[in-house]
Amino acid sequence: MKAIRRFTVRPVLPEPLRPLHDLARNLRWSWHTETRELFRAADPEGWRPADADPVRLLGSLSAGRLTELAGDAEYLGRLAAASADLAEYLDGPRWYQEQRAAGAELPSGIAYFSPEFGVTAALPQYSGGLGILAGDHLKAASDLGVPLIGVGLLYRHGYFRQTLSREGWQQEHYPVLDPNELPLDLVREADGTPARVVLALPGGRSLHACVWLARVGRVPLLLLDSDVEENAPGERDVTDRLYGGGSDHRLLQEMLLGIGGVRAVRTWCRLTGTPEPEVFHTNEGHAGFLGLERIRELMPTGLDFEAALEVVRAGTVFTTHTPVPAGIDRFDRGLVARHFGDEGELPGVPVEKILPLGTETYPGGEPELFNMAVMGLRLAQRANGVSTLHGAVSREMFSGLWPGFDPAEVPITSVTNGVHAPTWVAPEVFRLGAGQVGEGRAHQVLSGGPVDDETSARTGTPRRWDAVTGIGDQEIWDLRRDLRGRLVTEVRRRLYASWRRRGAGTAELGWIDGVLDPDILTIGFARRVPSYKRLTLMLRDRDRLRELLLHPTHPIQIVVAGKAHPADDGGKRLVQELVRFADDPRVRHRIVFLPDYGMGMAQKLYPGCDVWLNNPLRPLEACGTSGMKAALNGCLNLSVRDGWWDEWFDPDFGWEIPTADGSAVDEDRRDELESNALYALIEDRVAPRFYDRGAGGLPDRWIEMVRSTLVNLGPKVLAGRMVREYVERLYAPAARARRALEPAVARDLAAWKAKVRAAWRGVSVDHVETVAGDAAGGSAELGATLALRVRIALGGLEPDDVEVQVVAGRVDSGDAIADAQTFPLKPAGGQDLEDRWLYEGPLTPDRTGPYGYTVRVLPAHRLLATSAELGLVALPTEATGEGAGVLMR
Numbered sequence: 095m096k097a098i099r100r101f102t103v104r105p106v107l108p109e110p111l112r113p114l115h116d117l118a119r120n121l122r123w124s125w126h127t128e129t130r131e132l133f134r135a136a137d138p139e140g141w142r143p144a145d146a147d148p149v150r151l152l153g154s155l156s157a158g159r160l161t162e163l164a165g166d167a168e169y170l171g172r173l174a175a176a177s178a179d180l181a182e183y184l185d186g187p188r189w190y191q192e193q194r195a196a197g198a199e200l201p202s203g204i205a206y207f208s209p210e211f212g213v214t215a216a217l218p219q220y221s222g223g224l225g226i227l228a229g230d231h232l233k234a235a236s237d238l239g240v241p242l243i244g245v246g247l248l249y250r251h252g253y254f255r256q257t258l259s260r261e262g263w264q265q266e267h268y269p270v271l272d273p274n275e276l277p278l279d280l281v282r283e284a285d286g287t288p289a290r291v292v293l294a295l296p297g298g299r300s301l302h303a304c305v306w307l308a309r310v311g312r313v314p315l316l317l318l319d320s321d322v323e324e325n326a327p328g329e330r331d332v333t334d335r336l337y338g339g340g341s342d343h344r345l346l347q348e349m350l351l352g353i354g355g356v357r358a359v360r361t362w363c364r365l366t367g368t369p370e371p372e373v374f375h376t377n378e379g380h381a382g383f384l385g386l387e388r389i390r391e392l393m394p395t396g397l398d399f400e401a402a403l404e405v406v407r408a409g410t411v412f413t414t415h416t417p418v419p420a421g422i423d424r425f426d427r428g429l430v431a432r433h434f435g436d437e438g439e440l441p442g443v444p445v446e447k448i449l450p451l452g453t454e455t456y457p458g459g460e461p462e463l464f465n466m467a468v469m470g471l472r473l474a475q476r477a478n479g480v481s482t483l484h485g486a487v488s489r490e491m492f493s494g495l496w497p498g499f500d501p502a503e504v505p506i507t508s509v510t511n512g513v514h515a516p517t518w519v520a521p522e523v524f525r526l527g528a529g530q531v532g533e534g535r536a537h538q539v540l541s542g543g544p545v546d547d548e549t550s551a552r553t554g555t556p557r558r559w560d561a562v563t564g565i566g567d568q569e570i571w572d573l574r575r576d577l578r579g580r581l582v583t584e585v586r587r588r589l590y591a592s593w594r595r596r597g598a599g600t601a602e603l604g605w606i607d608g609v610l611d612p613d614i615l616t617i618g619f620a621r622r623v624p625s626y627k628r629l630t631l632m633l634r635d636r637d638r639l640r641e642l643l644l645h646p647t648h649p650i651q652i653v654v655a656g657k658a659h660p661a662d663d664g665g666k667r668l669v670q671e672l673v674r675f676a677d678d679p680r681v682r683h684r685i686v687f688l689p690d691y692g693m694g695m696a697q698k699l700y701p702g703c704d705v706w707l708n709n710p711l712r713p714l715e716a717c718g719t720s721g722m723k724a725a726l727n728g729c730l731n732l733s734v735r736d737g738w739w740d741e742w743f744d745p746d747f748g749w750e751i752p753t754a755d756g757s758a759v760d761e762d763r764r765d766e767l768e769s770n771a772l773y774a775l776i777e778d779r780v781a782p783r784f785y786d787r788g789a790g791g792l793p794d795r796w797i798e799m800v801r802s803t804l805v806n807l808g809p810k811v812l813a814g815r816m817v818r819e820y821v822e823r824l825y826a827p828a829a830r831a832r833r834a835l836e837p838a839v840a841r842d843l844a845a846w847k848a849k850v851r852a853a854w855r856g857v858s859v860d861h862v863e864t865v866a867g868d869a870a871g872g873s874a875e876l877g878a879t880l881a882l883r884v885r886i887a888l889g890g891l892e893p894d895d896v897e898v899q900v901v902a903g904r905v906d907s908g909d910a911i912a913d914a915q916t917f918p919l920k921p922a923g924g925q926d927l928e929d930r931w932l933y934e935g936p937l938t939p940d941r942t943g944p945y946g947y948t949v950r951v952l953p954a955h956r957l958l959a960t961s962a963e964l965g966l967v968a969l970p971t972e973a974t975g976e977g978a979g980v981l982m983r
């Protein structure tokens with residue numbers, strides 16, 4: 095029989111156990127081992143580590159068990175300790191507070207928006223790397239005391255769960271998530287009624303949402319949920335699934351996230367007395383409408399659209415996460431137009447001002463589309479990619495928005511991603527480290543706060559990760575084997591469950607007991623399945639792979655996992671190919687595909703592998719984070735030098751798979767070259783090193799690499815390091831810029847920009863000459879100084895409005911300047927008869943060989959973050975640039 099109504103009966107905890115309630119409702123348990131152990135002890139049978147949830151666990155404890163625990167002095171002692179620890183964690187000063195006390199000018203608050211958050215398996219609101227990164231960002235911010243507010247959507251079905259058909263075809267399931275059974279609380283008004291966020295939709299409809307609160311340590315995460323009674327059925331489904339539905343549906347999701355999200359933040363701050371955030375950070379473009387909502391908020395205060403835009407830009411940080419065009423949301427302009435302007439949401443914000451923000455105004459751009467990443471860049475004064483390489487790729491990719499500038503000058507910086515170590519370091523690894531430095535310090539080290547060198551010198555405690563150098567070879571190797579063994583057990587359990595679901599009878603499955611071997615070199619490969627990640631590259635030469643798996647002395651075993659997007663049949667075919675290969679009785683004991691990759695699986699998988707494999711099509715992996723999580727557990731990386739591995743690769747940490755990136759080969763040939771290189775690396779380098787045992791029977795060189803990975807790579811890949819970089823390089827400057835924009839200043843800045851834009855057509859470099867230090871003959875001596883004199887037309891602007899620069903450096907055969915340096919030229923002696931300004935200055939070439947320079951004019955204003963900000967530059971034209979670009983050879 096089906097119930098007509100559903101509700102949740104909450105447990106009443108006996109008085110002594112009350113503190114369990116707060117411990118269960120703060121997700122810090124998910125990265126605090128001692129708290130987790132406390133819940134496990136409450137019901138060792140009912141606690142399933144993979145998707146354990148203390149809220150559910152408490153709900154299922156019998157009255158008898160509760161009474162028993164309430165009388166267990168030892169348990170209550172642990173409970174009191176965990177409770178006190180949480181209270182201290184929540185209220186004590188941390189890195190951020192120390193920075194402020196030391197005088198650092200930091201924002202009062204930061205709102206961090208993301209379409210998905212992977213905080214714990216118990217709150218399945220993520221599809222992959224983007225969401226897990228967002229979860230790690232919140233946790234690291236919490237550890238460091240950064241006053242962040244997370245903003246997202248609560249998807250009633252989350253992302254799909256993956257199973258396989260008998261034939262190995264991906265099946266998707268969307269379990270219903272009841273927020274009452276999740277570690278969430280409804281945000282309520284002071285009178286107890288649920289807080290509401292409302293958006294106006296075309297045709298007089300409206301979209302209502304309630305707001306759920308997840309406590310991520312010190313950080314509140316607000317999740318908007320459209321499944322409320324006030325909504326018509328269509329609107330109730332807006333937050334049904336992550337990345338589901340067509341573009342109308344996605345637009346509504348993104349409006350709710352961006353616009354509704356700002357309103358949820360305002361509500362939260364009002365109800366809790368939290369200071370309003372000074373900085374808004376949008377993790378990828380999906381939440382970009384948040385900028386429009388903030389413009390709407392500001393306009394009634396007497397700012398026009400342009401001035402409000404300046405204020406919003408100053409306080410916004412945009413992070414781009416993908417160089418793959420399919421990863422960027424683009425909407426039909428008409429669709430966006432229908433939802434904004436006076437007829438829709440945001441009355442008073444003219445739709446004809448909104449549309450240009452998302453227009454792809456670069457060559458090859460599609461005029462009918464509204465691009466969320468492009469809008470993200472226009473609404474944020476500061477933007478970044480997520481690894482050094484991805485920063486460079488993004489500058490190139492978006493350079494069309496800054497015509498006339500070299501890609502190197504495009505104002506997109508990079509902050510390399512990191513991972514939250516307390517979440518991703520296996521308890522076994524943590525214990526080994528804690529044995530060296532003590533538990534408190536081990537927690538501190540993993541949270542990525544800066545090192546206090548003085549304390550460590552005074553107390554003689556090893557500095558951070560160096561402690562690992564003190565751990566013996568045997569201990570490290572025992573740990574590695576232990577982790578591998580645990581993975582083997584986990585793989586068999588999951589494989590068994592998967593085969594049962596695929597319809598196999600228990601009698602057919604005896605072979606699963608022999609799957610994987612705790613002493614064989616174990617390679618892991620798990621990720622979403624977009625084509626650029628090349629799930630099946632390893633299958634390119636199946637015979638060769640089989641030989642590697644079944645090698646008589648140096649065998650390998652491989653664990654693979656990954657979900658294909660539900661609409662991506664190509665990806666599902668790749669999954670099926672892999673599953674079919676792994677189903678083959680000849681190799682099924684050495685290669686497995688595990689369905690339903692998620693955080694719970696990942697936490698077991700990374701530590702249990704010896705080698706983490708990644709073979710994307712370079713440079714399409716923006717950063718990649720799974721290899722970082724593996725490294726933190728002493729797993730070595732075997733990867734194409736893409737994303738983070740491009741900047742931190744070191745032969746002590748693993749191996750680089752050579753790439754045919756940039757060479758003129760087609761994709762098929764490229765796969766062949768790169769897969770051959772992969773096989774050869776495994777056969778000649780990786781496996782021999784693993785099986786090369788020294789005098790003590792240990793693989794000495796391998797262990798040395800494990801140690802080096804932990805000591806030298808570990809500290810770099812931390813989310814704490816990443817969040818500190820965001821604070822120092824992006825949030826703090828954004829807050830300062832935002833504070834500088836008093837209404838009058840914002841109006842002036844907007845007016846100045848308008849004036850400069852209007853006048854720019856009249857700005858030109860009219861005449862360039864070298865007056866001393868003769869380079870006219872085409873050569874100059876090193877050390878000689880050339881005096882330049884330039885005539886500039888300013889089209890009615892004043893010298894204060896611009897900067898005139900010499901750009902100089904080595905030139906290639908096409909006269910392109912590489913490694914350019916810039917030197918300012920100074921105004922000298924007013925205007926000539928043709929209203930041109932004279933500028934002068936010296937140029938001293940600092941290198942021999944082909945050298946060249948040019949002169950350019952840029953807008954200049956103290957409130958610009960970079961001189962490329964307006965995308966305006968005047969360069970000499972061929973005809974007028976007499977003497978410009980003088981070359982010396």
Ligand SMILES: *Cc1c(COP(=O)(O)O)cnc(C)c1O
Nearest residue numbers: 222223621692693696718719720
């Ligand atoms: C870390 C992680 C990812 C992202 O890994 P990439 O290396 O960026 O592909 C995806 N899914 C899960 C479950 C993860 O833990």
